[in-house]
Amino acid sequence: MCQGQHTARRAFLADMGMGFTGLALGAMLHDETQANDTTWAPPDGRPHFTPKAKNVIWLFMNGGVSHVESFDPKPMLTKYAGKTISETPFASTQDPKKLAIERLVVPDANGNQRNKLFPLQVGFRKHGESGIEISDWFPHTARHVDKLAIVRSMWTTDSNHGAQTQFHSGRHQNDGDFPNLGAWVHYGLGSLNDNLPQFISIGTREYWNKKDGHYLGPAHDAVPLRIDPKNPLDFGNPETPFQAKAQETGFELIEKLNRLRSIEYPHDPAMAARVASYELAYRMQRSVPEVVDFSNESAETKSLYGLDNPQCRDFGMQLLAARRLVERGVRFIQIQHGGGGAGAWDAHSALKANHSQLAKAVDQPVGALLEDLNRRGLLNETLVIFASEFGRTPGTQGADGRDHHIFGFSVWMAGGGIKGGIAHGATDEIGFHASENRHYVTDIHATILHQMGLDSRKLEIPGRKRLEIDHGTPIQAILA
């Protein structure tokens, strides 16, 4: 955090009290934090109220998943296929007043209304006891429909891929950069495991802002993790050969010298924190490779995640790593799927080929993750979110694509005290506007923070007044 609202010392304390330096350290310094007489204090790593969930797995599909071909069936699109919207009974969807929420940024050739309705490119089937319809491209996810709360009434305002940033920060790209959800969780809550970073990012993140912490500071940026036991973490291994035994002797010496120096500089909290940070780093260096080493996973588990299936192997490994991170107490795991350009899901043309292939890459691992978390008893305290920056237009783009669509789209959540087997909110009959129980992206943030026991207003920093819409409102209807 780069600001002068508090002394450097307090800034340092703020950092020590949370994040992956751990609760122990936070507690150690807690008294000093309390001793300051200003009314504002940084979070002490404890939730504001009893949490329902401990961990978050945030699955983000880059590019924009078609809501009408995944979780929000719209048979009217097939019925009126080829008709312009104005020729159908749904002409009012294009009322300019309803379109006014859009804030265009860099619209390219894509940034226009698509008028001619495009038929559904996939079939839908009812699943589970709830009988909620899910498209045939997501059969593995569909098996768990009774665990999902599908929110079918999302909206956002950036009609280009800056919406990826918007989905994470709640702010339109043109407003500047603001901390992402994961950074807020990291800022607000203490560690569950001192040996691992508490906010991890996996997968490609090309288009949207590569940083998370922004004014909370780079200490709250996600730590990138690679699924490679040999090189999982930046500076996670010696960059030139360094004999392990020699390094160990070195770490022992560093600790000893720091402690000896404490005789000259007694009661120095920075010295204590430095010693602790070396202990953590030393443990982290050993713990992180183990997380992405799957040799102890059973053949059945590997197969469940599709590690034996080239089509979904990469995403399968990422989600298996996510489960292992949750088991080890990592707070927030952010996984991005679909690199290249503005995101792989950005099906301006050949939507059928694009989405059916990408669904094969993600669906089996997602189903596996839900099943695996559930059978290990982890799902009730782990929130899983499946999201994308926006949906896709009911109208066709070119011959066989759909364009960006911000007025109505779907997100689902599962686990962590979320009610299963419900479809909340709705779009109109052609999937154009969120028409019932509309939710801006920050309502998802608010729901997650609520389940984590955090009140975003209590996390606010002096001089960084947030808008009402930044905070959002928890979606009560999907809470168990």
Add this chain to the structure above:
Amino acid sequence: MICMSLQETSAAVDYLTEIKPILKSRCYACHGSLMQKAGLRLDTVSLMHKGSDNGDVLKGNPSLLMERINEANVADRMPPEGEGVTLTSSEKNRIAEWIAGGAISPIDEKPEPSPKDHWAFRPIVKPAIPKVNQTNWVQNPIDSFILHQLESKGLTPAPKADALALLRRLNIDLIGLPPSINEIQSVFSQHNPNWYATTSARLLKDPRHGERWARHWMDIWRYSDWWGLGAELRNSQKQIWHWRDWIVESLNRDKPYDSMVRLMLAADEIDPEDLGSLRASGYLARNYFLFNRNQWLDETVEHVSKAFLGLTINCAKCHDHKFDPIKQTDYYSMRAVFEPYLVRNDVVPGTLDTKQDGISRAYDAYLNEPTYRFIRGQENSPDKRVVIPPDVPAFLTGSGLIVKPIALPTPAWHPEIRPHVRLSNLKQKQMLVESAKAELFQAQNAWKLASDDEQQRKQLASKSSISNPDQKASSTTTEKLLARNLAEKTLRAAEEEWASVRLRAAADLSSARSASEESSQELVKISVWAERQASVSRADAELARCELELFRGDKPQKPELQKKFESAKSLAEQAKAKLAEPPGKHTSLVGAEHVPTKFKSSTAFDPIPTFPSQSSGRRTALAEWITSPNHPLTARVAVNHIWARHMGKPLVPSLFDFGRKGQLPSHPKLLDWLAAEFVENGWSMKHIHRLIVESSAYQMQSSLLNASEKNLEIDADNKNFWRREPIRIESQVVRDSILKLSETLDPTMGGPPIESSLQTNSNRRSLYFFHSNNDRNLFLTTFDEAMVKDCYQREQSIVPQQALALSNSRLVHDSAPRIAQEIANKMAPETNEAKFVNLAFIYTLGIVPSRDETLASIKAMESWKKLVDQKPDSEKIARTNLIWALLNHNDFVTLR
């Protein structure tokens, strides 16, 4: 009896602890000393009785106050919607009970002081230097102020730090690098009692001082290299680094702070002819944002106010300021100062356009652009009834802005007539002429040789009566002839282009001065003709090239080459035909290029403005106002920043907020004395640096080892500066120090930033590494790199990634053996390990190791030696590993 019961109820509610805090946090902003909406103040009970335009607000049942608090209509409810958190029902009940109990309050209740009496808004008056008891501690007035406060609180200053610690402190603080072994040795071998003064004076003159302190100011002034999407520029400017170099140079020359601020805000108006000064204007060019003008100007207003004035004017974007006497319109008045400006790049000597290089600078392009207040701060609801004029909150100095439009010298708005533009263009053409001449010389010789050769063969053939003359020789001669022809034409074209540049430059100059004069028009005519003539010659040369290639080509290539030849021929004819057309306008040389924007539509660039002959003068007026010697904020804010970086923490903790919501200075008189001293000494920053580093306050120990119980009891947080505040050194200092210790730091100053891909192998100072919102060096980021969006104070975090970076990075691994070698080089050959350890601690940490530290180090070195077989290697590796461990020591990243 009734009276009694009321008394009893009221006894339960305490006004001062229960009621007043609620009113203060929810109501005072509009009903206190800052503002009196509806004529009402709620900051004392007697003022409540005095009431609003509707009378006593405590009277009646329910009282007016309760009615408004309980109002169902949210627009009329207090506090109204959007103006703060509503009162909870228990809060409402307590207020009601208190009123019912007779609204009891202390008799001597004082109203809130007037916001204009706030300490930071009052003029700076140089305070008298206070008397102290321990006079021998006082080096200069700073010490008197510090000591006076310590003595008045019963605190004693910490002892002076040892010389080694002080030497490291001075070096890191003033030049951002640790001392060399030679410097350490010379201080300790010479026994010079004045070493401290000599060293600090020398370091303040060292050019690396400018690099060190530039980075501090770059944090505050939001330096950032450009960023965007791929190659598309969206933020800042590609050549913004000229501004960085200007900061470094200005600090080294001790350019006055007020002058720096004036140039950063208005160099284009104050010194429009000097490209060197115009670099300062990068301060504004950095705020460029391709898509959104509002975002751009919001950032400009916010950070001009915060950085130079310590004011949060940005809080008044949507509504009147809740704490300071700043109206919402004041925000837009400040915006109006910047409304006309856009960014252009000026061509620098030696280049022809701004893609290669250029000075990014502000200029007033939209002279008539109106500024409107946005209702509730929303950009889609401007209040178009009133155009907001440029102005400033006048209460601060007693005067508002006096704006006078500024007529610009011709070269500022006709940059193509700058002599260097003409010279660079001529020089480039001259070089083409020279190389064409050399080519022609060669072609001439080649042709002559070939033709002589052919002649000889012919003669030989005729003499020996060989019937078949050499076909090949004849062909070679023809080829050389064509090549000579090409070279001749190329030279001619180059010469004519050179001549055309001369004429175009003359036409530019003449048109810029008076376009309508006959002589100007004549020059334009000639220049157009020369340009066309040069085109004809260029086309002729191209035709000659095609002819040569056609001749040279193999049979299969011929048809293609023939086509090219025909097309060149027709182009040459077209060029000739153009000669007969009526003359239009000549092509001007390029002196500057506007940086286009996409405010209106994100698919197309906005229309490109022509450079106006005058500037609004608004930014000059603002700059004059900000730097006027009687401004209560500017000097205070600046010296607070300087103090913070020398001393580890500021005098006013809220560095960018000196308003009523900010924190109070720990030493108000010292702050004012420094501010006054600063202004009196021509805003010399080096004067303030010198005063601070020469003070006893600066030279104290940071350790608590010898701290008195009393000091710890009274002021454990060191609010009164009774000891030195340790500093976790900044990211750049961490990396630069490692390179400096290994004596591999590249001392090159200035120039374009080092791109990410080249950083691993670069030993330049970290200041020169590419650094933007999207692109930051990983190692530096680990140690709390400056955030480019705003950074008034560096974070000093301690996180495990720092341990990973220091223990695992190639930077440290590569440097450790070099540092070990550097130490070995400075030791006598027969020295033992204990001496190596001793010097290693001194050199890397500025510490003489204790016996235990030495023993622990030697023990580890012995373990390391055992891991290696060969003797000379084992010693080297053990020493290298020790250095590696010391670079990971807490005190390596700490300035004690």
